[in-house]
Amino acid sequence: MTAQVRAxxxxxxxxxxxxxMSALALQYAETIDGAAALAEEAAGLPYDPDTVVMVSRLKQRVEAHVVMVDLGPKLQAALDALGATPKSRMLAGKPAPAAGKSRLTQLREGAAS
Incomplete structure (x- = not known):
């Protein structure tokens, strides 16, 4: 997500x-990306009875969807404040750019094939 927000x-x-505000938006995106990486790493750790509770708590705290739920709206608000969303451009009277396929559409199409 960081690369897309930076672009x-x-x-x-x-x-x-x-x-x-642009630095804040980038920090949110970097945090979301970092949480996804940490959650993936925590999921791959081998079972160890001495650390299972600690690893479980760590995994719960950094799961990507938890971070996305928390930071996603904040990132969107930051991008709105910068005029970087269709909603903010519409409110400012600027036309939205020509629409390409959204990331969600691309993922759905990939899953259908």
Missing amino acids: TIGHLKLQPEDAA
């Missing part, structure tokens, strides 16, 4: 006063 921010015509 989106790179296409915006931001003012210097937007620097903090």
Whole structure:
């Protein structure tokens, strides 16, 4: 997600006063990506009776969907504040860019094949 957010921010015509909000959006994306990586690593750890409770708690805390539920809306709000979403452009009177296939559509098409 970080690469996509970085690319989106790179296409915006931001003012210097937007620097903090764009940095915050990037931090949210990096945190989401990091949580996904940690959850994957925790899931691959071998069973060890001495550490199973600790690993289980760690896994629960960093599961990607938990982080996404928490940070996803915050990332969207940051992107809205930067004018980087269709909603924020519509409210500002700017047309949305030509639509390509969304990531969700691409995933659905991949699953159907």
